Amino acid sequence: MLKRILFLSLTIYLFALTVEAKVYDMSVPLEGKSIANDALQSKVLFDVYKITAELNPVCFDQKVTDTQIIHLPYDVKKKNNKYVAGYWKELWTVQYCSQKVQLPITFTIHKNKTTYFIDKSLILQ
Numbered sequence: 001m002l003k004r005i006l007f008l009s010l011t012i013y014l015f016a017l018t019v020e021a022k023v024y025d026m027s028v029p030l031e032g033k034s035i036a037n038d039a040l041q042s043k044v045l046f047d048v049y050k051i052t053a054e055l056n057p058v059c060f061d062q063k064v065t066d067t068q069i070i071h072l073p074y075d076v077k078k079k080n081n082k083y084v085a086g087y088w089k090e091l092w093t094v095q096y097c098s099q100k101v102q103l104p105i106t107f108t109i110h111k112n113k114t115t116y117f118i119d120k121s122l123i124l125q
Contacts, residue, residue, distance in 0.1 A: 024049045025063040032067030034090055036107060036114070044092075044105060044116050051118060052094050052101055055125075059097040066093040070104065084111045101125050 026045055028038040036044065049062050068091045076086030087108040094101050102124040106117045 030064050030067050030092070032093075033069050034067035034092070035069060035073070035088065036090070036116075040107070040114055040116070044118075047116075047118055048092060048094060048103055048105075051103065051120065051123070052096050055101060055123075056096055056099065059099075062094055062096040064092055065095045065100075067091070068093075076109065083109050085109055099125070 024045075026042065028041045028045070030041050030045075034041060045064065048064065052062055053059070069088060070091045071087075071089035073086050073088040077084050087106060089104060089106050092103050092105060094103065104119050104122045104124075106119070108115050108117070
């Protein structure tokens with residue numbers, strides 16, 4: 001009886017995971033003019049799709065269709081031929097179902113890594 005209950009619980013759990021699974025296009029490099037490298041684009045994509053999923057939770061078809069630089073790299077500093085400081089801004093366009101949204105992303109170069117910030121208050125629909 002316990003085995004049957006465990007099996008049934010596991011089956012229901014796996015079914016729920018399948019229903020909740022969303023498949024997004026995680027292919028890089030992205031379309032457009034982004035200067036973020038492939039690894040950074042992959043990291044940002046996760047958050048971009050998370051934000052657009054919040055805007056339309058029933059849409060499972062999402063893809064970044066364009067990237068634009070809206071602020072060229074500024075205050076860039078190099079040390080030993082590596083970038084150690086500076087920032088730039090990009091605008092990523094996401095097509096999801098029959099809608100489009102543009103997300104402004106600020107990339108900041110630090111000594112050992114580049115971070116990013118997606119300003120939700122500036123999202124253009």
